Amino acid sequence: MKYKSVMQDLSERRCYLCARLYGDETEKVNLHHHHVFSGPYKRASEKYGFIVTLCLYHHEGDITGNREAVHDAPNSKEYSDMLKRDAQRIFEQDHSRQEFIKIFGKSRL
Ligand SMILES: [Zn+2]
């Protein structure tokens, strides 16, 4: 499936969190697509372009650990919420907060 993103240029093969946290904009060999809002909001994530690419370390963890992984790690919520807040800020550039809550359940800001 071809995803669109309003959060980054998906063709550049960067990890959103490597860039966001460390200014590391180098190309990554292995990237996973990550839905910023998942579960019941997965389709809305696709519709609004809230998709990022993450390196394995930042997605599910790799051999160096999972300290900053958005899934299944002790600190996951901190990093997945960072993405959700970034997405909401972008959404609210041209939509109201009420609309955001209607679509994505609650505000993270
Ligand atoms: Zn990364």
Ligand SMILES: [Zn+2]
């Ligand atoms: Zn994911």
